[in-house]
Amino acid sequence: MLSQLDRLSFTVDGRYADDSELQFIADYIRSFPIRAQTYLKLQELESKLMQQTYQKVRLIDPMLFNHNGNDITAKWKQDTLRVLRYTAVTVLMDDTDTLRDRLLLWFQTIMKAFNAQRSCDVTYQVLQEVVKQNLPHAQANLVCPILELNRRLLGGSL
Amino acid sequence: MVSTEASNPVKRKYPKKHNHYGFRDFFQFDPEKGTIMDWNDSQNILTTEDFIIGLVEGLEEEVGDASAATMYTIGCEWGQKDAFFFEKWFEREFDRNVRQTNLLFLLETWWWPFTSQGWGRWEVDMGDRKQGFMFINIFDSAVARTLGDVGKPVCFLYAGLFAGFFTELVKKQLSCIEIQCYSMGETYCKFLLGGQDRIDAAAFWLNEGATARDIEKRLRTGEVLR
Structure with a gap:
């Protein structure tokens, strides 16, 4: 949303925007109630989502929490929590460009440095399943595309 | 500052x-x-692209063929100074010494300010580190992007920057050469970092018309100049 507003202010320099150029603002206003509800829901369910995701990922591959013989569960939780919170604000603001610029492009290189792409691939795949189980369909539909973007960028397929 | x-x-x-x-x-x-x-x-x-063109062409006009070596030397000094600067801010930000850190993470952290400043994204290939050399790819080099396809490598400043920084980081004299450049019509720039003997060999092969891929192969088979 903010990125789109920013772009709009450039493209309409010295003229009036037409209806199609303003459409995204109307769409955003219309979608704001469900965005706000989803944001609050993610905040409310944060620890539950984290716990369920952790347990499922652990079942899939416990070695994902082990790096060179060290238990990295705490680090995994810290990283996943950060991405989840950025995801929540991205749902609220409808701004994946900002998510990419402020977090994902940087975090992608860091995850690669630690060879954690497979862990990210599995984590954000599982988190999508957990979100679908815990949030109403319409809310999960707002969250999952962003989690999929996280998975593709951090999991190494982009 | x-x-x-x-x-x-x-x-x-x-x-x-x-x-x-x-x-x-x-x-x-x-x-x-x-x-x-x-x-x-x-x-x-x-700065504008005109500034970069002015810098490169102005230097060429002043010192002729020595401009490449001059840019490389400027890069070296910059890299050496930046290594000290980086060590300080890294330790402040992460509460740990640069020598107690995952090397790839350290390098990514070093390069990120350059990415933000418009020097391009990079990729470090440390697969040959144990053999004493490594490759760095730069996507969207500010210098090459500005100069366009001029048929020869132009990113001497970057080569110097890598040589200077890595020399300070590993406390061992290292040199660097650009073996593939966007300004030669390639899609990205490729640098070889290593000891002087390998860089001299790569420079010779490059001059003889070898491609980056040829140079990689020769280095991996242990070929050096006699």
Whole structure:
């Protein structure tokens, strides 16, 4: 949303925007109630989502929490929590460009440095399943595309 | 330029925020002072492509063929100084010594300010590190992008920067050469970093018409100049 507003202010320099150029603002206003509800829901369910995701990922591959013989569960939780919170604000603001610029492009290189792409691939795949189980369909539909973007960028397929 | 108090309000509030490389987080514009400070309190200036062309062509006019070596030397000094600067801000931000850190993470962290500043994204290939050399790819080099396809490598400043920084980091004299450049019509720039003997060999092969791929093969088979 903010990125789109920013772009709009450039493209309409010295003229009036037409209806199609303003459409995204109307769409955003219309979608704001469900965005706000989803944001609050993610905040409310944060620890539950984290716990369920952790347990499922652990079942899939416990070695994902082990790096060179060290238990990295705490680090995994810290990283996943950060991405989840950025995801929540991205749902609220409808701004994946900002998510990419402020977090994902940087975090992608860091995850690669630690060879954690497979862990990210599995984590954000599982988190999508957990979100679908815990949030109403319409809310999960707002969250999952962003989690999929996280998975593709951090999991190494982009 | 380093001040004790961070000039960036986001940094004052979140001094340990690591993902601060977005344009709005990384740079702090002060219209009253006319300054642009970055996250690490270095002063930045904005330049145009004309500035880069002026720098490269002006130097060529002044010193002729020696301009490549001059740019490389400038890069070396920059890299050496930046290694000390980096060590300080890294330790401040991560509360740990650069030598007790995962090497790839360390290198990514070093390069991120350069990415934000427009020097291009990079990729480090350390697969041959044990053999004493490594490759660095630069996507969207500011110098090559500006000069366009001129049929020869132009990123001497980058080569010097890598040589200077890595020499300080590993405390061993290293050199660097660009073996593939966007300005030769390639899609990205490729640098070889290693000891002087290998860089001399690569320079010779390059001069004889070898491609980056040929050079990689020859190095991996242990070929050096006699």
